[in-house]
Amino acid sequence: MNRTMKSFGKGFLIVSIAFTGWACTEDQNDTFDEPNSSATLSATVVGENAKSPAANERIIINGLTTTDFHVGIKEVEMRYVAKADILAGIDLGSISLNTSANSSLQTEASGEHTLVLMSSGDVQTETVAQGNTPDGSYREVDFRLFKDTEADTTDFMHERSLWISGQIDGENASIWLDEEMMVTAESDDEDGVMVDGETAMEIVFDLNKLFEGVDFSTAVDSNNDGMIEIGPGSDDENSAIQSQIESNISSAVSFRKK
Numbered sequence: 001m002n003r004t005m006k007s008f009g010k011g012f013l014i015v016s017i018a019f020t021g022w023a024c025t026e027d028q029n030d031t032f033d034e035p036n037s038s039a040t041l042s043a044t045v046v047g048e049n050a051k052s053p054a055a056n057e058r059i060i061i062n063g064l065t066t067t068d069f070h071v072g073i074k075e076v077e078m079r080y081v082a083k084a085d086i087l088a089g090i091d092l093g094s095i096s097l098n099t100s101a102n103s104s105l106q107t108e109a110s111g112e113h114t115l116v117l118m119s120s121g122d123v124q125t126e127t128v129a130q131g132n133t134p135d136g137s138y139r140e141v142d143f144r145l146f147k148d149t150e151a152d153t154t155d156f157m158h159e160r161s162l163w164i165s166g167q168i169d170g171e172n173a174s175i176w177l178d179e180e181m182m183v184t185a186e187s188d189d190e191d192g193v194m195v196d197g198e199t200a201m202e203i204v205f206d207l208n209k210l211f212e213g214v215d216f217s218t219a220v221d222s223n224n225d226g227m228i229e230i231g232p233g234s235d236d237e238n239s240a241i242q243s244q245i246e247s248n249i250s251s252a253v254s255f256r257k258k
């Protein structure tokens with residue numbers, strides 16, 4: 001009994017210290033007192049046709065006509081330079097970026113999202129999150145691809161983190177990934193996206209960069225089922241193209257003011 005009381009007392013002491021420590025850290029950072037603004041974070045895709053874009057409204061890159069683009073994202077972390085540091089004229093080159101961990105915008109953004117950014121050839125913008133976020137210059141949005149293991153087996157995103165469909169030389173093609181890799185989306189503008197009053201920001205998946213170095217005319221339908229498949233676990237022998245797309249993904253994503 002005595003021993004139990006003693007260890008309970010010890011436990012209580014540790015908890016108290018931990019709590020006090022946490023409270024102090026919070027005061028020092030003062031994130032709750034930072035000026036903040038209402039903002040939205042959305043996502044979309046961009047792509048430019050190499051040849052006569054006016055002649056064909058579909059995005060055709062390196063031999064692939066893209067019609068659908070679905071991507072899963074989670075663990076979004078937005079990194080910024082605080083407005084106070086900008087106003088103080090601190091050398092921003094050497095400053096470490098803050099994360100907006102306590103903001104309602106990031107809290108909502110960091111959940112699991114499956115985004116449909118292109119459907120039947122039409123580019124779409126999807127809202128990832130809406131909420132308050134500290135004022136400042138936003139430099140980076142980090143996130144992880146999200147593999148949806150709970151999606152229905154008939155869903156294109158079942159066990160996949162990215163799914164793209166289209167045509168290669170008139171044949172149907174399907175491209176997918178199943179890794180939950182980390183992606184760092186840097187601001188297109190080197191001065192970042194300034195949040196100071198209501199702001200809309202967007203994550204942009206650039207199809208030209210995603211398919212850089214890929215020649216889709218080399219893709220094959222090895223099992224002759226009428227679908228050129230490029231992805232892990234596929235019977236079609238397109239693993240070189242798959243690896244190229246996988247290694248392009250991080251450089252294919254950026255973010256900007258909407």
Ligand SMILES: [Ca+2]
Nearest residue numbers: 221225227236
């Ligand atoms: Ca096939």
